[in-house]
Amino acid sequence: MYDNEQVLAAFRLYSQLSRDGQADTESMRQYIANDMIRGLVDQFAQEVDCTVIPAGDKLYLVPIAVTSPFHVKNATLKKEFLSAKAKNIDLYMMYLAILVLFGEFYDSYHSYEMTRDFITMGNWLESVDARIQALKEHDPEDLQALDAEYDYNWSQLVEKWDAIDDLRESSKQQDGRTNSRLGFLSLVQNFLIQQGLVSDLGNQEITLTEKAKTIVQRYYMDTEYNRGILELISSLERRKEGA
Incomplete structure (x- = not known):
């Protein structure tokens, strides 16, 4: 089960990704280190036909289907x-x-x-x-x-x-x-x-x-x-x- 802090942390991370398309190094470390937070963020991303990828020192939100609201029309x-x-x-x-x-x-x-x-x-x-x-x-x-x-x-x-x-x-x-x-x-x-x-x-x-x-x-x-x-x-x- 997820506790309230994990849900809030995951939502803050996903919000940053959805707003900017990427998240900073500290967010990436949190994403990689915490299985619960990573699982939640991945679920949030899947709901909008996206995936989350760590690359270099950042995290990125990448659309994987044309149905995603983040797909460039x-x-x-x-x-x-x-x-x-x-x-x-x-x-x-x-x-x-x-x-x-x-x-x-x-x-x-x-x-x-x-x-x-x-x-x-x-x-x-x-x-x-x-x-x-x-x-x-x-x-x-x-x-x-x-x-x-x-x-x-x-x-x-x-x-x-x-x-x-x-x-x-x-x-x-x-x-x-x-x-x-x-x-x-x-x-x-x-x-x-x-x-x-x-x-x-x-x-x-x-x-x-x-x-x-x-x-x-x-x-x-x-x-x-x-x-x-x-x-x-x-x-x-x-x-x-x-x-």
Whole structure:
């Protein structure tokens, strides 16, 4: 049975997580050391389709289903991180870019240990482009079949990537205002930084945070969450290397 102090301590910790998305080092120590408090906090998180993860010196509240009130809604992603004109296909492209980025740190989705310390924006761009080019090698009918199998708009992704103006890729000003592929990745980078998933090292180099590493190890490789999309992306890399 839980006593009153344990319930209050657990509620205070959960309140901090729900308000800030994270809790400080002392709260994490309390969470890890006290089984009763940890059990209660985990139950509170489950009620809102979230999980609690210790990473580095902090605790994080992470939504694990779109039904969670803490899940970032598509409308919010478009409005706050992409552009007022963004469409659903921009979200698909954003999701693909994030999957490719994480894969670059983890030996193409087959390892739970990081194989590199950082990646440049240019390398990230090249990696996304390589996957898109491999997709373009499929016949249109094959792409449509992949759309249906994975419930993912691969066909439109190819069209979207081709439509992005890449004539200014060499421009020194590559940010959210630049209508280019690198400019798009800059918007995705800003989202990942805001979510505490990557750190900007300067010189257009980024690395994963402890929060991101823990999420990758727990959920990223799990087919239940990625719907087999990672395996397809990995096959695109193998296709690229075999070309």
